[in-house]
Amino acid sequence: MIxxxxxxxxxxxRHPSRFRLEATPIVTVLLGSLLTTLPVIAxxxxxxxFGLLLLLxxxxxxxxxxxxxIGVPLGLFDDMTSGQPIGSAMFLWTVALIAIDAxxxxxxxxxxxxxxxxxxxxxxxxxxxxxxxxxxxGGGSVRFLLILPQMVWTILLxxxxxxxxxxxxxxxxxx
Amino acid sequence: MxxxxxxxxxxxxxxxxxxxxxxxxxxxxxxxGLLLIVIAIFDPTGFSALRIAxxxxxxxxxxxMKGMVSGVASVDEVLASYWRAGSQNVALRRQVEADRNRIxxxxxxxxxxxxxxxxxxxxxxxxxDLLAARLIASSSSSARRFARLNAGSWQGVRAGMPVxxxxxxxxxxxxxxxxxxxxxxxxxxxxxxxxxxxADNIPAISTGLGDGSVEIRALSAGRNPFKPGDLLVTSGIxxxxxxxxxxxxxxxxxxxxxxxxxxxxxxxxxAVVVERIFEEAVTRPGPAAxxxxxxxxxxxxxxxx
Numbered sequence: 309m310i311x312x313x314x315x316x317x318x319x320x321x322r323h324p325s326r327f328r329l330e331a332t333p334i335v336t337v338l339l340g341s342l343l344t345t346l347p348v349i350a351x352x353x354x355x356x357x358f359g360l361l362l363l364l365x366x367x368x369x370x371x372x373x374x375x376x377x378i379g380v381p382l383g384l385f386d387d388m389t390s391g392q393p394i395g396s397a398m399f400l401w402t403v404a405l406i407a408i409d410a411x412x413x414x415x416x417x418x419x420x421x422x423x424x425x426x427x428x429x430x431x432x433x434x435x436x437x438x439x440x441x442x443x444x445x446g447g448g449s450v451r452f453l454l455i456l457p458q459m460v461w462t463i464l465l466x467x468x469x470x471x472x473x474x475x476x477x478x479x480x481x482x483x
Numbered sequence: 484m485x486x487x488x489x490x491x492x493x494x495x496x497x498x499x500x501x502x503x504x505x506x507x508x509x510x511x512x513x514x515x516g517l518l519l520i521v522i523a524i525f526d527p528t529g530f531s532a533l534r535i536a537x538x539x540x541x542x543x544x545x546x547x548m549k550g551m552v553s554g555v556a557s558v559d560e561v562l563a564s565y566w567r568a569g570s571q572n573v574a575l576r577r578q579v580e581a582d583r584n585r586i587x588x589x590x591x592x593x594x595x596x597x598x599x600x601x602x603x604x605x606x607x608x609x610x611x612d613l614l615a616a617r618l619i620a621s622s623s624s625s626a627r628r629f630a631r632l633n634a635g636s637w638q639g640v641r642a643g644m645p646v647x648x649x650x651x652x653x654x655x656x657x658x659x660x661x662x663x664x665x666x667x668x669x670x671x672x673x674x675x676x677x678x679x680x681x682a683d684n685i686p687a688i689s690t691g692l693g694d695g696s697v698e699i700r701a702l703s704a705g706r707n708p709f710k711p712g713d714l715l716v717t718s719g720i721x722x723x724x725x726x727x728x729x730x731x732x733x734x735x736x737x738x739x740x741x742x743x744x745x746x747x748x749x750x751x752x753x754a755v756v757v758e759r760i761f762e763e764a765v766t767r768p769g770p771a772a773x774x775x776x777x778x779x780x781x782x783x784x785x786x787x788x
Contacts, residue, residue: 391622448672
């Protein structure tokens with residue numbers, strides 16, 4: 309569960325509680341989804357989907373943390389806050405997680421760059437899939453060009469979010 | 484760097500079954516999500532009840548933060564107004580002089596209007612305002628353009644009600660939860676508003692483009708009658724919006740389409756007013772109301788005037 313070299317560092321012999329180990333990643337993703345409650349009245353899709361970014365960060369940072377079904381409840385919550393039709397992130401996030409599971413054993417070398425590439429593909433899939441679902445559920449004909457900026461800076465933001473996730477993760481596993 | 488540890492469970496049967504079951508659950512969940520989308524194609528507001536929990540959780544946070552940042556949003560405007568303050572001051576003073584005469588004329592016209600209406604025995608009681616509330620959040624990461632309003636079904640807001648600001652139209656209520664509601668903004672690509680040119684009643688239809696502007700198509704055949712600078716107001720056709728709410732100003736005409744910018748910027752307005760649906764507001768006093776066409780057929784209805 310925990311990295312072997314971290315087994316021996318809890319301060320003063322304490323171990324992190326089970327609740328902290330399990331709930332921290334979930335809570336951060338939920339908070340990421342809730343960032344749409346910021347009082348910003350946007351005129352175009354500008355804000356990166358932080359819920360998705362955090363989900364991908366945790367998944368790529370800690371492959372053993374979650375099974376693919378975690379995309380269903382987390383996606384449902386994201387749909388409730390994001391304004392997308394319900395079921396959109398539920399489907400897209402789960403499919404992205406299953407795809408990552410399928411790709412992972414086939415890659416021989418893994419480094420930070422491969423993680424970024426995987427995340428970029430997942431972000432492109434989820435944002436354009438979200439646009440497609442918004443279109444077919446009565447969203448009118450929104451041009452694809454409109455979501456390109458959002459896509460670009462979501463991908464550029466990924467390294468930063470991973471870094472923050474790693475920082476939270478260190479706090480999570482150390483009591 | 485080598486690949487991360489494998490997730491293959493090896494020979495352990497229980498671990499194999501557990502991994503398999505997790506994929507079954509994941510695929511079922513994804514299929515349910517797809518099913519919900521298919522349902523939403525036919526009934527876009529069907530599962531909005533699911534949003535109640537999230538909306539009620541998020542509302543207090545949004546309201547608190549809105550109170551803190553309402554001054555910040557207009558900082559750029561304040562800074563920009565210092566630029567060329569002197570020459571602007573002179574220009575504005577001249578403008579005020581010119582406007583004063585117009586106001587006197589307008590007062591006279593209003594009085595004359597009142598007199599003529601009395602002659603016609605028109606009852607013009609303005610009972611369309613329902614309540615004033617603030618926009619507290621929006622779907623900033625989605626391709627749809629929704630804003631969350633800090634008033635819901637417990638305050639009497641119903642789906643379909645028009646929402647406007649003093650400057651102009653904001654949109655209409657899409658779905659409601661007990662204490663908040665989602666407003667479909669004017670710039671959403673699915674929001675179609677029947678409008679007319681304020682100067683000469685040329686009917687048109689405004690559709691959002693999703694990027695903060697709207698697309699205006701004239702209903703009359705022939706070449707595009709709109710020029711940059713034209714002011715568009717709601718025509719009242721369709722029975723949702725009251726007539727004469729300012730909507731947008733045309734900035735560019737290209738081929739058969741004109742592009743406009745909404746007059747009311749939802750990010751900048753302080754409070755918005757929820758109005759009753761025009762049809763209801765007109766028909767409530769008595770049956771002697773104007774016949775109102777269905778919104779889905781504004782084309783043939785608007786061609787009449």
